[in-house]
Amino acid sequence: MSQVAEVIVDVPTMQTNTPYSYLIPAALTTPLLPGMRVIVPFGNGSRKVQGFVWQVHEQVPTTHELKTIDSVMDLSPVLNKELLAMADWLAKTTFAFTITVLLTMLPNALKAAYERWATPNSDLDPASKKRLFGEQEKIELTDKLPAAQLNELMGLYRKHEISVTYEVKSKGHVKQVTMVKPAMSVAELQEAKQQLRITAVKQADLLDYLVTQTDLISQPALEKTLGITSTVIKNAAEKGWLTRFQAEVYRDPLSRAVDKTRPLHLNEAQQKAVSAICAATDDHEDTTFLLEGVTGSGKTEVYLQAIANALEKGQNALMLVPEISLTPQIVGRVRGRFGKQVAVLHSGLSAGERFDEWRRIDRGEARVVVGARSAVFAPLTNIGIIIMDEEHEASYKQDDNPRYHARDVALWRSRYHHCPVVLGSATPSLESRARAQKNRYQRLLLPTRVNQQALPEATIVDMTQELQKHAESTFSSPLMAAVNDRLAKGEQTLLMLNRRGYSSFVMCRDCGFVLKCPNCDISLTLHMDSHSMKCHYCGHEEPIPQICPNCHSHHIRYYGTGTQKVETELKQLLPTARILRMDVDTTRRKGAHERLLRQFGNHEADILLGTQMIAKGLDFPDVTLVGVLNADTALSLPDFRSSERTFQLLTQVSGRAGRAQKPGQVFIQTYNPEHYAIQLAKSQDYERFFLTEMKLRHQGNYPPYYFAVKVTASDVEERVAAAAIHQIAAQLQAGMSQSAIVLGPTPSAIARVNKRYYYQLVIKYKQEPQLSALLFNLLNQAQKNRKGLQIAIDNNPMSFM
Ligand SMILES: Nc1ncnc2c1ncn2[C@@H]1O[C@H](COP(=O)(O)OP(=O)(O)OP(=O)(O)O)[C@@H](O)[C@H]1O
Ligand SMILES: [Zn+2]
């Protein structure tokens, strides 16, 4: 009896969590294993798609005929047993399709590239054939072909005069290089040298080199070392002196060398934390630790020593950091300690670099993985410790399918590997802190700074009063006085402009017209560098208007304060100060972020002006002043987490000041000086914030007291989206208990994005055993019913907006 493979196929419009059955070709020489990629025929006709083998079993009699697997793309599985089990769990808990989860776990290089090729049929007239195909047997159908040619080909396809076939290719390319090694014995090589003409200097050099060669060397490196051309090496190969062969090399994303560091002598609190974590690693306990340490308390050193312990015990380590490209300092520290054993995974890598780092992990060559959100899927085996730095960061949650939180995946892996997880933060998320309260997590405290200094002293500046004193300025007088003081002392300043929920836009002073995106319900943002107006949601771009499109007035004004505008103002106020600006515009190019931080670290600037990206992780000893230009832009967002976000951001950025010998100072400019999030950030009182906020969450029936699910329906037609969400609301309500609370349905905060209308509802509940099945039902229905309508389900959403 033949074998059958259950395959999860990659067909975007036909998603289901049920695998399809395929016969395994008898001619297959290596066994087919779960986790291998295959190419299978799908649907009618010649369509080929990529799929992942989910299970293999003996054929059972069926009524319908099974198709056969076309070909196998891998010699060994790209997804191991753990990752397959994880995919199954993740699909169920995030209401995603298994294929979406599998594709999220793998580097892009392992995803399929689909190609369409046209071949002439026998009844295609020779003239057309010659014109369209020339001497070629087939041509690839891409959007690069001229539209007229493409149209003609599609017409012929409909008349069956040409055929179209699909090919599936793996995108990943292994980088190869030519290596050189001696092919003769020392005596033979020396003999060859004797035979040389006296003028053949280069050849003599090469023979000398080959006689003493110990390590393998690549041909380009050899040419460079000896200053010879490739012809010399080619001739040498022909004479049989050396052989050349292809070897695989890794693209190294970390071009800069990092200084080696040694473990620091720990203080008492650090020592206690490290001991507890190491004991859990050694005893194979899946304990979750919440490492709560004030800013500058030396959490990183705790992580590094816990990782070192795992490595000593022969185990591997996974360390997650938020948006790694934003925290090059952290990566440098891990590499400084563990060198080449470290692999780095983040979105700033090219596809090739990412693929190579992934393979180094897969082959067990890298034993420490540092990476952003998706690194939680690294194919690391035998994990002895998992660390999640800045565990409260929103970027750990993916806001697209599958809508997973890296923390949940980390906890799942900890149970799988029987190893501890360390969640570290100066401002833990309310969820994690609440779990520690209930002893589900074990709390570890680093209550003081390593330098024995107090946390920086913070001053709240009431901007409503400042406005009355002097005309519109981004900078209050106390903050300016402090900046001037630092300039005089040669110390450094960080200035943060909070951009969340905020943008610079264009408004007509005569009629109040605001330029909006034609595709989305949101105003366009002014970008001075490209001299254009851009939509941050769909990418729409248009010129800056000179006259009002509505009333033709010339009184167009720019509102809001972008970093560029602040920089200009700052330069006018402080003509001698050296200012670096860090925002999306100045960090777009690869490595730009790192370069700016290096310049600042080298004292090439006095002031670093930036967006939220300067709030986290930076550790510069000479920064003694932090200024927050606008503390409250996030407070005005209608969301249950807005206070938490504001408190976290202010505490984090304040913590950048006074981290070494000199004391730090912080100024927080705000229009809400009495707000508890701002007051408690001033005193850096996390405990009081936690208790205050928990009380409010309790009163409002919000997480962590309630679970929440957000359901969104979107369609190009507004009434379709609205009707769908109302129907969903009715359907869910019928299946849930009385105690569940439904917010909405309402239009989403941004009701139209990219020409689609969004409607949503949020369910808050304590216990609803039926809910999961109800939601999956919705998803499957939506899949079947309408092409345009999309349903998105966000379990434990980061915001209700
Ligand atoms: N035991 C120690 N002895 C001396 N210096 C230390 C020790 N532990 C940490 N440090 C130093 O103290 C500084 C602050 O540590 P680190 O950056 O790890 O703090 P953190 O808790 O991660 O802070 P944040 O949350 O603000 O990023 C670093 O420069 C680090 O090298
Ligand atoms: Zn106008």
Ligand SMILES: [Zn+2]
């Ligand atoms: Zn738009």
